Amino acid sequence: MRVLAGHDIHHAIVELVDSATNTLILVTPYIDPWSKLQTAIRTAVVVRNVKTLLVVRGGEDRAKQERQVEKLGLGNRLVVRYVDYLHAKVYLNDRHLLVTSMNLLESSAMNGWEIAIEYDWVADRPAFEEVLRHLNPILKQAKVEEEIRAKLAATPKPIAPGVQSAPKPLMAPAPRARSAALAKAKAVCIRCGDGIPANPAKPLCPACYKKWSVYSNPAYGEHYCHTCGAQSATSVARPVCRSCFKAS
Numbered sequence: 001m002r003v004l005a006g007h008d009i010h011h012a013i014v015e016l017v018d019s020a021t022n023t024l025i026l027v028t029p030y031i032d033p034w035s036k037l038q039t040a041i042r043t044a045v046v047v048r049n050v051k052t053l054l055v056v057r058g059g060e061d062r063a064k065q066e067r068q069v070e071k072l073g074l075g076n077r078l079v080v081r082y083v084d085y086l087h088a089k090v091y092l093n094d095r096h097l098l099v100t101s102m103n104l105l106e107s108s109a110m111n112g113w114e115i116a117i118e119y120d121w122v123a124d125r126p127a128f129e130e131v132l133r134h135l136n137p138i139l140k141q142a143k144v145e146e147e148i149r150a151k152l153a154a155t156p157k158p159i160a161p162g163v164q165s166a167p168k169p170l171m172a173p174a175p176r177a178r179s180a181a182l183a184k185a186k187a188v189c190i191r192c193g194d195g196i197p198a199n200p201a202k203p204l205c206p207a208c209y210k211k212w213s214v215y216s217n218p219a220y221g222e223h224y225c226h227t228c229g230a231q232s233a234t235s236v237a238r239p240v241c242r243s244c245f246k247a248s
Contacts, residue, residue, distance in 0.1 A: 014040050
């Protein structure tokens with residue numbers, strides 16, 4: 001284990017990317033990499049064919065991060081995931097892991113007051129594994145949020161007036177029944193969207209609460225506003241969307 005500060009950190013990050021042989025994971029809320037880091041990431045992905053996962057902040061910041069990721073020019077060769085409320089900065093390859101205060105930003109590398117701790121898989125294995133244990137929920141959340149986004153993207157859009165619609169499925173009444181249930185319930189579970197009694201202190205249904213209680217992280221990103229039921233970046237700590245919060 002070694003503690004790093006100042007410019008040693010961005011040098012260590014580039015070295016970590018350069019030394020990756022099979023796996024590279026970069027978890028950073030914000031990304032705007034300096035030239036050496038851009039080159040290192042492109043070389044790892046394109047030349048050495050390193051399996052690379054980039055996890056960045058989603059929610060209201062997603063569009064900005066997407067534009068920065070596009071600048072790398074790696075397309076589908078780079079796996080990118082987005083996590084609402086992401087604040088952790090962790091970078092690791094097959095052998096080394098870096099926990100730091102520094103985002104992958106050129107401004108942070110050049111001007112920021114940062115600190116980092118680097119772990120080696122062989123010399124610091126217990127600490128390395130402990131960091132991985134805490135990192136796994138973030139990676140799982142990244143996968144869940146992408147799956148939800150994919151499902152939403154696959155949902156048929158409303159048909160414009162005058163355009164003939166496709167035949168309705170046999171289960172068409174189901175949405176109406178669910179809407180009625182939601183109206184009666186007065187609120188929704190912020191994870192699955194099912195109707196539950198209105199109580200911002202308990203915004204999860206029993207089934208989702210059981211899953212949430214495994215880690216009991218009040219900042220863990222959820223998907224619906226407890227009050228209005230709209231799709232929104234929420235959490236147990238902040239169970240309502242901005243509109244409902246302002247109206248309360």
